[in-house]
Amino acid sequence: MSIVETAAEGSAYGRPKGHTNKLLTEVGAGTPCGELMRRYWHPIAVSADLTPARPQEVRVLGEDLVLFRDPSGKAGLLYSRCGHRGTSLYFGKIEERGLRCCYHGWLFDTQGHCLDQPCEADGGKNKKNFRQPWYPVEERYGLIFAYMGPLAKKPVLPRYDILEDGAAFDVNIGGWGSSNDHSISVVPYSWLNMMDNLMDPFHVFILHSTLTGIQFAPEFAKMPKIAFSSSDVGLLHTASRRFDDGRIYQRHVSVIFPNMVSVPPITLEAGLAASVTWIVPVDDNSYTHVLCAKKIEGHKPEFGIIKDGNTGKAWSEMTPQERRDYPRDYESQAGQGVHSLHSEEHLAGSDLGVVMQRRLFARQIEIVAEGGDPINVGFDPAKAVVTVGAFNAYVPAEAAE
Ligand code: FES
Ligand SMILES: [Fe+2]
Incomplete structure (x- = not known):
């Protein structure tokens, strides 16, 4: 026996499964709305809270990042997984020239340049070939803003x-x-x-x-x-x-x-x-x-x-x-x-x-x-x-x- 209910009866039984408009809710990298949102600057931290004492974890648009300030006052925003073997730079130490990974000591400046690989001969002869993924940041009105889109469109x-x-x-x-x-x-x-x-x-x-x-x-x-x-x-x-x-x-x-x-x-x-x-x-x-x-x-x-x-x-x-x-x-x-x-x-x-x-x-x-x-x-x-x-x-x- 088939059971047929009409919308006019209003029963909750058999109603269609509801769904979300993912075009507007999904903001990860590569999604349509995520790409749109990556064309704008977004505030991610309070300037006064970021000191050279230690880095901050930041999650924005579905990406896990690490924000730090070097002793010269410059802020940097890096992909959180260290490009060597993937530990989080959140545990890194800030020093004169940048952020040093806690695991094997690779050192990155605010734009992800690798400045030192202390476990490699001569501090890493090939370190210039590697760059930790990074995003531009700017500060205004007491906030730190990040731009996470294509650099050519900043x-x-x-x-x-x-x-x-x-x-x-x-x-x-x-x-x-x-x-x-x-x-x-x-x-x-x-x-x-x-x-x-x-x-x-x-x-x-x-x-x-x-x-x-x-x-x-x-x-x-x-x-x-x-x-x-x-x-x-x-x-x-x-x-x-x-x-x-x-x-x-x-x-x-x-x-x-x-x-x-x-x-x-x-x-x-x-x-x-x-x-x-x-x-x-x-x-x-x-x-x-x-x-x-x-x-x-x-x-x-x-x-x-x-x-x-x-x-x-x-x-x-x-x-x-x-x-x-x-x-x-x-x-x-x-x-x-x-x-x-x-x-x-x-x-x-x-x-x-x-x-x-x-x-x-x-x-x-x-x-x-x-x-x-x-x-x-x-x-x-x-x-x-x-x-x-x-x-x-x-x-x-x-x-x-
Ligand atoms: S995992 Fe960062 S230096 Fe090895
Ligand atoms: Fe309201």
């Missing part, structure tokens, strides 16, 4: 207009979403869950402002009018709210391609954003938040922990029961699974921003696959400054229509 490291007049910066790696809780440094689900969230301003009304209590400003509990648009650097969404006193308050959030966001302060103050955040894939299954905020006299850091409005606790202090009662970004995104099952989604009108962003990724992946240069990749140092375009403003009613 773009200039962008500058961001809102950070350019800063004398000092608060930088941090770790934490997630709006709670800014740094109790874990690696977020254990796909970077795409978070990227989708960046283009989803509607969840601010439900998740952060009504269903689970007030998590930001009480005024955010008013459903905004949302507009999505393309910008010169990626995508933008604007939330407009008319307050009881007649003023219209607009929040402009800029999502800078491929993996950055700038959010203006979650207050009712008008003004420019003072921070940017990168969503850096560690691998296909996890990512880190990297935050950089201009230090402003008299202001607390942009990314100070935002305590839950119901319990008064930081996310890391909440019990499992409290996290169920008052879920936030972490719960909603982890709840989608390490990778969401995109085939099971039913995207609606409010998901326009998510759709726009996924299309933008798909198009840029194609451009790279065809040999072109994707957006926000520039080679002219004179044009390195990016206009971020994230701000809060009060506007006349006509301008909001």
Whole structure:
């Protein structure tokens, strides 16, 4: 006897197996999205944390690397497996000219040149023929950035207009979403869950402002009018709210391609954003938040922990029961699974921003696959400054229509 159920009956039995859109979740070397992501600089460490005392392990875009600073102050990023017989350079010793492998002492400079092979005759007559695989790094705004793509396509490291007049910066790696809780440094689900969230301003009304209590400003509990648009650097969404006193308050959030966001302060103050955040894939299954905020006299850091409005606790202090009662970004995104099952989604009108962003990724992946240069990749140092375009403003009613 055959059992046939129709979709109209709605039974869970016999539903198709769900699957993930791997085109956008896979970021390893040689994958389409991995190749796209390798055309950009990504922040991988805090400059002040890297001293010549010892190297750091870094995992980014699915690659295991070792980052070190030599005594002259130069930073270097090497493939972690020593080219001799493969032990990790994480256990290496930093000395005057570079990083020396702990096992047989091969010495590498910041660009992977092999300078010494002490167990070989004459310190290794053929050492010049070998180079430890390496990636370029640059430092800016208190962060160390890596470029992991083809050297011939290395773009200039962008500058961001809102950070350019800063004398000092608060930088941090770790934490997630709006709670800014740094109790874990690696977020254990796909970077795409978070990227989708960046283009989803509607969840601010439900998740952060009504269903689970007030998590930001009480005024955010008013459903905004949302507009999505393309910008010169990626995508933008604007939330407009008319307050009881007649003023219209607009929040402009800029999502800078491929993996950055700038959010203006979650207050009712008008003004420019003072921070940017990168969503850096560690691998296909996890990512880190990297935050950089201009230090402003008299202001607390942009990314100070935002305590839950119901319990008064930081996310890391909440019990499992409290996290169920008052879920936030972490719960909603982890709840989608390490990778969401995109085939099971039913995207609606409010998901326009998510759709726009996924299309933008798909198009840029194609451009790279065809040999072109994707957006926000520039080679002219004179044009390195990016206009971020994230701000809060009060506007006349006509301008909001
Ligand atoms: S494994 Fe590194 S020098 Fe031998
Ligand atoms: Fe959020």
